Amino acid sequence: MPTPKILSVDDSKMIQTLISKGFASYSVQLFFASNGVEGLAAAARELPDLILLDVTMPVMDGVECLMKIKGDSSLRDIPVIMLTAEAGKDNVLKIAKMGVRDYIVKPFTEQGLIDRVSRVVDLKAKGVDVPRTKSIDDNIIVMVIDEHQAIVESIRAGLSAMPWKVIGTDECGAAAQMMAKEQPDVVLISLSLPNKAAISFYQTIRASFRSQTMPVLGLSVKTATAEQTECKNAGFNGVITKPIDVTDLSARLARAMDLDTSSRYFHIKDSILFIKIPNGLSIGQAADLTQYIEPKTKSLVESGMSRIVLDLSEVDRLEIYMIKLILGLVATCRALDIKCRMVGSVEFTNQAKAYEEMTELQVFPSIELAVADFDK
Amino acid sequence: MIDLLKIIDKNVASVFLTMAKLVAIPGVGDPQAMRPSMLKGVTGSVSLSGAASGVVYTGFSQKLAEAVATRVLGAGAHPEEVVSDVVGEFTNIITGNLKSILCDEGYPCQLSIPTVLRGGEISVVSNSAPICLRNTYFFEEFQEELDILVFAKLEK
Numbered sequence: 288m289p290t291p292k293i294l295s296v297d298d299s300k301m302i303q304t305l306i307s308k309g310f311a312s313y314s315v316q317l318f319f320a321s322n323g324v325e326g327l328a329a330a331a332r333e334l335p336d337l338i339l340l341d342v343t344m345p346v347m348d349g350v351e352c353l354m355k356i357k358g359d360s361s362l363r364d365i366p367v368i369m370l371t372a373e374a375g376k377d378n379v380l381k382i383a384k385m386g387v388r389d390y391i392v393k394p395f396t397e398q399g400l401i402d403r404v405s406r407v408v409d410l411k412a413k414g415v416d417v418p419r420t421k422s423i424d425d426n427i428i429v430m431v432i433d434e435h436q437a438i439v440e441s442i443r444a445g446l447s448a449m450p451w452k453v454i455g456t457d458e459c460g461a462a463a464q465m466m467a468k469e470q471p472d473v474v475l476i477s478l479s480l481p482n483k484a485a486i487s488f489y490q491t492i493r494a495s496f497r498s499q500t501m502p503v504l505g506l507s508v509k510t511a512t513a514e515q516t517e518c519k520n521a522g523f524n525g526v527i528t529k530p531i532d533v534t535d536l537s538a539r540l541a542r543a544m545d546l547d548t549s550s551r552y553f554h555i556k557d558s559i560l561f562i563k564i565p566n567g568l569s570i571g572q573a574a575d576l577t578q579y580i581e582p583k584t585k586s587l588v589e590s591g592m593s594r595i596v597l598d599l600s601e602v603d604r605l606e607i608y609m610i611k612l613i614l615g616l617v618a619t620c621r622a623l624d625i626k627c628r629m630v631g632s633v634e635f636t637n638q639a640k641a642y643e644e645m646t647e648l649q650v651f652p653s654i655e656l657a658v659a660d661f662d663k
Numbered sequence: 664m665i666d667l668l669k670i671i672d673k674n675v676a677s678v679f680l681t682m683a684k685l686v687a688i689p690g691v692g693d694p695q696a697m698r699p700s701m702l703k704g705v706t707g708s709v710s711l712s713g714a715a716s717g718v719v720y721t722g723f724s725q726k727l728a729e730a731v732a733t734r735v736l737g738a739g740a741h742p743e744e745v746v747s748d749v750v751g752e753f754t755n756i757i758t759g760n761l762k763s764i765l766c767d768e769g770y771p772c773q774l775s776i777p778t779v780l781r782g783g784e785i786s787v788v789s790n791s792a793p794i795c796l797r798n799t800y801f802f803e804e805f806q807e808e809l810d811i812l813v814f815a816k817l818e819k
Contacts, residue, residue, distance in 0.1 A: 299748055299751070299755070300748045301735060302752060304736050305735070371759065372756040372759020372763075373759045373774065375763035375765075375766030375767050376766070376767050377766055377767075393678075394682045
């Protein structure tokens with residue numbers, strides 16, 4: 288998709304600077320003109336995707352400029368948003384009749400400007416094509432809105448091992464104020480707040496360009512299926528049922544936020560890639576880990592390394608999905624000529640023997656022995 | 664009767680809070696200000712013509728004008744013309760918001776382009792405007808004041 292072009296026609300350098308600042312983090316091409324005549328010339332030259340048009344300007348004002356735009360067959364389809372301090376009823380009606388898409392009343396905030404413009408052109412934050420810009424090791428902000436302080440505290444306690452910050456409140460008005468000061472990375476909101484406040488708040492979040500992709504999860508008791516269905520229909524990213532299983536909470540939220548979780552499993556030491564499988568690896572975590580195997584192993588080979596240690600020493604119960612994961616890794620290593628050694632506890636080794644596919648694989652009782660075997 | 668002083672107080676508070684995140688604390692206001700009135704520093708003005716006619720003046724001290732420009736545009740030394748532009752635009756927005764209310768109240772009018780004057784003592788007067796009101800707005804953060812002076816004539 289080409290970068291959208293936005294033309295601002297305004298005689299005020301202050302407004303032009305505010306527009307530049309507002310769009311600084313978005314992939315847009317900005318053009319400026321300081322009166323209607325210059326604006327028409329710039330519009331004909333650039334054929335922008337949107338024109339932001341001031342009303343009171345020297346040489347040719349915004350109303351005359353708009354009339355000329357609408358009278359020009361090559362320009363009339365370009366959406367125009369009027370940017371004006373004059374929002375009297377008659378003025379708004381007059382402008383609306385002339386076919387403007389919207390109007391922004393001065394004074395305006397940068398965020399208000401972005402929100403309005405994003406309704407007309409498809410704005411993309413700079414660098415949005417780069418996947419997973421955040422990792423689980425980043426300072427993630429989790430907002431919890433729940434009428435019960437105990438829920439906020441249980442989530443805070445459940446995430447205490449993460450370098451994340453949990454901010455909590457019991458009502459949406461306070462949450463909106465907190466969001467204005469500090470943009471969370473994910474929102475958890477109780478679906479049992481009065482007057483369906485969770486749905487309204489969700490819609491408010493989605494209406495803002497800044498937060499339209501922010502994951503929002505509902506909090507609900509397991510038996511409240513009606514409110515869960517309603518929230519899913521509204522578009523929530525998911526529901527976490529109460530009582531909250533805090534053991535899997537960080538993984539659940541990491542998936543919702545699409546965080547890079549690879550540091551949880553992978554690290555390189557002495558030119559060896561270590562893959563650590565935690566005890567109690569869930570199906571979701573296994574799927575998460577599996578998707579990193581191919582890029583990590585390729586990257587290993589590209590950087591001139593060729594040794595992997597799969598550390599299962601903490602695993603005391605072998606599940607089928609873990610076997611799939613292990614066999615997938617072994618196959619990838621064979622395809623890329625990577626030497627792979629596996630480390631496991633006695634319990635793991637005994638359980639592995641029960642699976643025919645695993646019998647050929649050697650399991651070392653310690654990392655030291657596995658590493659030493661590379662040189663044999 | 665339309666309360667121009669109240670409208671101006673509200674507009675000034677809204678414009679400074681939204682554009683500069685500054686709290687403007689209004690004084691008691693003087694609905695019958697002296698004629699001529701004196702302003703100093705960086706003074707913006709926008710004229711109204713039509714059923715509501717007159718002039719709105721904004722009197723910034725040099726320090727306040729520079730501080731507001733920095734707050735709106737970001738840190739750094741801003742040249743005189745940029746500071747003047749900020750003063751002009753603030754005056755335009757305050758007067759534009761006033762115009763909107765006047766139009767809704769049955770006083771259709773037009774605005775002029777803002778002009779900005781600089782000087783140690785600027786004397787302003789309008790003998791044909793029966794309304795002459797003035798208020799001062801205090802910015803605690805900068806310990807500076809803004810003067811707003813309105814000459815107006817309302818004819819339905």
